[in-house]
Amino acid sequence: SQQGEEDPQALSIQEGENATMNCSYKTSINNLQWYRQNSGRGLVHLILIRSNEREKHSGRLRVTLDTSKKSSSLLITASRAADTASYFCATGLNNAGNMLTFGGGTRLMVKP
């Protein structure tokens, strides 16, 4: 079954606003990753946060991880029209040999 689930499924904001996307998962994880996908293209790795980390930053991206609630959030600050894309969380399970499992994604639209 699907490990990660993003919320909301779709988000529409104005340029300059912040965008927050959430991801919930079911079992204990080794790490959690966020990816971005422009329409009809491949996924691009944005950031990886390990299970012993609580927060990580990369440019305008801020990721938090709460292992007690089995949830993560991705915050994009000062959004731009070019941030319009789908964003996916992917979880790496603790079991050896397990591969990344992706959620259904959040479709973000940033209006100029």
Next chain:
Amino acid sequence: ETGVTQTPRHLVMGMTNKKSLKCEQHLGHNAMYWYKQSAKKPLELMFVYSLEERVENNSVPSRFSPECPNSSHLFLHLHTLQPEDSALYLCASSQDPGTGRDGYTFGSGTRLTVV
């Protein structure tokens, strides 16, 4: 350009055709993956290769046949597909198999339409 190249970008094939999708990476990665992305569904992992050995096969129908001749190349051979197989097929690679220390690098995908 991510370092993972997929060809062709678009493919239209009949249900009786045989075609192949190609993926190439020169990142020095040891693991390669095929994912299927259908409309309104999460990415589905199809096959995983680690150092040219298949390590995972997620109950994929036999009409999909992977091949990994070396650590840089991965193929997906297609035959007698069904219309529901129409999807975006994504290839990815990572340094190590599994969850990836630095994440996965994806190709741009092949948009497959079965008519």
